[in-house]
Amino acid sequence: MSPSLRLAxxxxxxxxxxxxxxxxxxxxxxxNYIEPSGAQSRVTLGLLSRDSDLEPHALSPLLLSLEAxxxxxxxxxxxxxxxxxxxxxxxxxxxxxxxxxxxx
Numbered sequence: 001m002s003p004s005l006r007l008a009x010x011x012x013x014x015x016x017x018x019x020x021x022x023x024x025x026x027x028x029x030x031x032n033y034i035e036p037s038g039a040q041s042r043v044t045l046g047l048l049s050r051d052s053d054l055e056p057h058a059l060s061p062l063l064l065s066l067e068a069x070x071x072x073x074x075x076x077x078x079x080x081x082x083x084x085x086x087x088x089x090x091x092x093x094x095x096x097x098x099x100x101x102x103x104x
Contacts (some may be wrong), residue, residue, distance in 0.1 A: 001073050009034075009091075017071075021063055025052050027071060030091050042075065042088035063089060066074045071095050 001009070013027045029051045033041035048063075049056045066072035076087045082089050 001036060005099060006031070009096075013098050019069075021069055022052075022054065023071075025054075026059070026066060027091065027095075030072065030089060034091070039055070040090050042090050043088060044088060048089065050079055 009031050010028065013031065016055055017024065017027070017031055019027075023027065026048060029044050029048055030041055032051070033047070035041065043058060045056050045063075048054070048059055052059070054062070063072060063074070067074060071094075073090050073092045074088050075088045075090070
């Protein structure tokens with residue numbers, strides 16, 4: 001993602017989305033993990049908790065709210081062997097399209 005697109009994404013999240021501050025914070029944390037090449041970020045609940053300073057149990061309903069608004073996508077990863085299923089979160093394709101194709 002080019003620096004100008006990243007700046008446009010941050011600006012869109014902060015100024016244009018009418019959301020509570022905690023929801024914007026989560027979106028900004030996920031946005032910070034987008035690769036410079038533009039590759040989709042996949043962020044664990046642990047990283048979100050660490051970078052947002054919110055407990056995982058507090059993040060879960062907030063993430064559900066963002067999923068319901070089609071701003072965040074969740075992918076479930078099944079680790080090889082034993083282990084718990086790991087949810088990974090990314091910005092939704094529709095949110096990224098809104099930045100790349102701005103409506104004037």
